Amino acid sequence: MNQEPEFLARAHDPADPNPWLALYLDRSTPLPDKVKKAWLTDSSSRSRQYLLPFLRPLARAFIILIQVVKTFLPRRWSHSRLLHRILAWGLERFVSPEANWLILRHFHLGAQILAFIAANSPVPVTTSPLEPRKIEDLKDDLFVKHDLNLFNFVIRLNQALRDAGMDMHAPARVDYSMIRDPGLRLEDLPHKPLNFLDLQSAIELFTPLYQLMLTDNDFWRAANSLQLDETIGIYAAKLLGAPQHLILVNNNHPLVPMSTLRAGYRLVLHGLSTEMLHSLLMELKAAQEGGTPPAPIA
Template sequence: MLHKSEYFENMKNDPRDPSHWHTLYLDKSIPFSADAKAAFLYDSGRKSRQFLLPFVRVMSRFFIILMQLFKAISPNLINAPKLLHKSLYLGMKYMVSPEANYLILRHFYLGSEILKFIKDNVKGAGEIPMNPLKPLSVNEVKDDLFLEHDLNLYNFIINLNAAIAEKGLKVEKVDRPDFSALTEGEIPFEDFRDKWSNFMDLSTAIEIFTPVYQFFLTDNDFWRASNSLQLDEVIGIYATTIMDCPEKLIGLNNKHPMIPLPTYGAAFRLTLHGLSTEILHALLVDAKKKMTQDPVAV
């Protein structure tokens, strides 16, 4: 199990040369799991992010634009989700850092828990179908994990709002929310490969994965996946309405889903999507701990 929090907690500050990542780790203004935050910041300090990412980002966006032209002519010529996920699996296992893989798998796990939390706290929503994704190893990526994650988000919102329209359900403040869907402690992931080839940080990996995602899927599938990132605002509003803390949406950056953004920026927005999920989950976990410690409080 990764414990990069110890790395930052034991770091000594040099007043003449303070660490950017150490500073952000110590700052507690935004809710965030300590282990996940440490993993993200440690990973962000890798040389690949500083020296490789700028070049990869330019090439990645150029390739996405070229592929967009190709997909405009032949939108459905290539549709190989199994080959896509095989490629993603190989990249994650042999090239991506253990911290980045930890954060990627956490994202699917936490996303499923947040959707379940919303469902549990909308009275009468018990019949809404769910497809929880809780991978514990990189091997599970091969089961169309990324594609299923996108579909889950859309289908949840569609099914929830269909139930709201048909049954008169409401997403509203809950005085004592049901937090049973949320994991407080460590998630029992299998050990991540950590060899010399696992050098690539999360942001660089996402920049490379995004055009690969576009190449192997139909134009509609990639367009849908890119637009799904802005649904962070929708999910955030549902959760903060239940918690009655709309001001907490300040930590969310993927907004305005009715105004789709160009696909060439999808990789950066995907990184923001991961951060938004971590922040929202941490907010809910903090509330769960508070209610456990003080049964009268929410």
């Protein structure tokens, strides 16, 4: 588990520079070294290099096929609990520890970001945090609940703002009390010979299963929850009084839903956006506590 990835273990060769090393050393965007190391270890894996190019077109073909099949199934046909048990089983046995660590982190970081917006908004709004400590916890419909939480939060927040005749703006002093490291340990995740599947390949494989075992409405909502990255980014930028931080958003305009065929790829972007926004908030919290201005982001 403590073995260094190849891009860190191998000496730099100016005649053959390692692109993963360049990305690891680059500090133009906020990301902790441990997160960047896990992300790039997963991204540079053989699974992603050799399996993903074959899995992605097959997974997208299955999405089209399943859409055709579901036209003949009852409209409310859904097996969410079974879906989550299959997902947890697959993550436990086949997905890399780095990918599992990033997946579990995502729930914690998303909950903290929503709590940050709620605490600093000019109107009161409730949140429903999801903070799984182990893969087993995901069986409690956590993927579906994660999507529901996001849409419900946006609805509650904006209903309260409309009722109060107010808009989001920077508070006199930003509250970062809820922003913290989740405390999840990479070494606690399964690391057996079959735990080799990278994050993107796993997502591409799981997306057709997600579509098959949920209603069309649930799957469409899950896919289009990714379009709210820009919405959450705008909220955070307004609270921070720093619109330049929208550089962290990369899922394009929320009013233009994209095809569900690209849901797997967009989900990876969503995860990275969440990591970067949380990292930025951690930096700003440390700067506030230390009484020093945060380092500018290039």
